[in-house]
Amino acid sequence: MTENSLFISDLHLAPERPEMIRLFEKFIDDVAVHADTLYILGDFVEYWIGDDDKAAGLEPVFAALDRLHQAGTMIRLMHGNRDFLIGQKLARRYHFDIIDDPYIDNFSDQPAMLMHGDLLCTDDIAYQNYRRKARSKTIQRIFLLLPLFLRERIAQSLRGTSEKATSDKPADIMDVNQQTVEETMRKAGINLLIHGHTHKPGIHEFELDGKKVTRIVLGDWYKDGNYLRINDDGKFELVKFS
Numbered sequence: 001m002t003e004n005s006l007f008i009s010d011l012h013l014a015p016e017r018p019e020m021i022r023l024f025e026k027f028i029d030d031v032a033v034h035a036d037t038l039y040i041l042g043d044f045v046e047y048w049i050g051d052d053d054k055a056a057g058l059e060p061v062f063a064a065l066d067r068l069h070q071a072g073t074m075i076r077l078m079h080g081n082r083d084f085l086i087g088q089k090l091a092r093r094y095h096f097d098i099i100d101d102p103y104i105d106n107f108s109d110q111p112a113m114l115m116h117g118d119l120l121c122t123d124d125i126a127y128q129n130y131r132r133k134a135r136s137k138t139i140q141r142i143f144l145l146l147p148l149f150l151r152e153r154i155a156q157s158l159r160g161t162s163e164k165a166t167s168d169k170p171a172d173i174m175d176v177n178q179q180t181v182e183e184t185m186r187k188a189g190i191n192l193l194i195h196g197h198t199h200k201p202g203i204h205e206f207e208l209d210g211k212k213v214t215r216i217v218l219g220d221w222y223k224d225g226n227y228l229r230i231n232d233d234g235k236f237e238l239v240k241f242s
């Protein structure tokens with residue numbers, strides 16, 4: 001029996017891109033309501049500065065999560081590098097579970113590891129250093145004590161810095177490091193890894209310690225939507241959605 005899970009990531013939903021919000025609503029109402037579980041593997045929204053933010057313009061996104069919950073689909077959300085401040089308050093309000101990165105579970109009878117993917121980009125040392133600080137619970141607690149307007153301003157300036165840094169970096173630094181991928185899979189004893197973040201969708205098969213293993217990369221939601229599903233034969237398929 002195939003279990004009916006769907007996987008998405010890197011939607012980067014923002015009021016500035018209302019057409020993608022509409023596409024997400026369509027995805028929820030036409031596709032995701034028929035699934036048992038929807039996994040959102042990070043960068044669901046463009047940025048998140050705390051659950052006390054009203055997130056003006058994102059109301060239809062959260063209303064869609066409400067409809068999905070009412071339809072009986074479980075929602076599991078992993079933090080990405082943009083929305084790691086999504087907290088338990090928001091999770092309770094919209095009935096989703098926050099899952100760790102990495103997260104291991106059985107899908108269609110085979111164990112798989114889910115990640116956002118930024119932890120695999122170890123060639124980008126500056127980013128990994130930033131990540132360690134940004135994910136420190138102490139720094140997050142202090143940040144969340146700041147008034148909203150200040151948090152907004154800091155987030156904006158961080159996004160500016162990140163965009164500048166990204167455009168200055170060679171493209172291969174922004175992709176996963178194959179050795180890190182292999183070490184991560186070997187350590188977990190896993191033959192299937194599913195992640196997003198790099199915005200380079202694809203299914204990569206390679207050999208690891210004499211076994212055939214698979215790394216599936218989810219796509220972003222900039223031009224089109226897309227999701228990963230498990231077909232009746234147990235095979236994973238990346239599906240475009242527009």
Ligand SMILES: [Mn+2]
Nearest residue numbers: 043080081197
């Ligand atoms: Mn990301």
